[in-house]
Amino acid sequence: MHLYLSLLKKCKHYLGIAVVSLLVGGIGIMNIMLVSVTERTKEIGLRKAVGAQRLDILTQFLVESTTLALLGGIVGVGFGIVGAEMVPSLWGWRTVISPVYGVLSFIVSALVGIFFGAYPAWKAAKLHPIDALRHE
Numbered sequence: 001m002h003l004y005l006s007l008l009k010k011c012k013h014y015l016g017i018a019v020v021s022l023l024v025g026g027i028g029i030m031n032i033m034l035v036s037v038t039e040r041t042k043e044i045g046l047r048k049a050v051g052a053q054r055l056d057i058l059t060q061f062l063v064e065s066t067t068l069a070l071l072g073g074i075v076g077v078g079f080g081i082v083g084a085e086m087v088p089s090l091w092g093w094r095t096v097i098s099p100v101y102g103v104l105s106f107i108v109s110a111l112v113g114i115f116f117g118a119y120p121a122w123k124a125a126k127l128h129p130i131d132a133l134r135h136e
Helices: 002-039 041-048 052-089 099-125 130-132
Strands: none
Touching: 002 041, 002 052, 002 099, 041 052, 041 130, 052 099
């Protein structure tokens, strides 16, 4: 029972580290997307002036933030696989790479991209075309 409680405590610590890492990554994605919206204000205004709807702009920026997050997920899973392959040769421990957790990682990455990209996408979608075209 003592071993079980000890493992559970360690899992909570690892979960806390993972949550903080996801928050930091998500905030990074949100900042990158906010800068992208600011730099591309004229482009957004032009697209809206020629007929793009709010949903079009929203979708564009959500796809961009999700793609950015998925690329980060690919890099993270790649490092995880490389690390798992190195552990047996360095310490002699047996490791198992489960495809289920790889897929779960990509799903979580996509959700982080959608969640943290929602505000910049909403901000881009609500821009008025005339104000956006005047922006310098």
